[in-house]
Amino acid sequence: MIGDNPVFYDPDADMLRVELRPWPAGGNAMDAGGEDEEDDLVIHYAPDGKPWAWEVEHASKRPDLVARAFAALRSSRGIAEAA
16 A cells, blocks of 8 residues: 555556555565456455455446445445445
């Protein structure tokens, strides 16, 4: 995570990464393994086996996945969805 911002967008790659939580102590986030959940969505896991970040490929063309990534971020921080 860069500073306190859990969201990173790379316009050259059109990739959005949303970090759901800080990286657990005793490791390097660059070692985070990722699993393809579905087309254009990779979920990265920390060594404790829990999701650490969502990576949306072709983000500008996948607003559905971007919305889900932000919903996961809100949920991970205990922020309720708007009614």
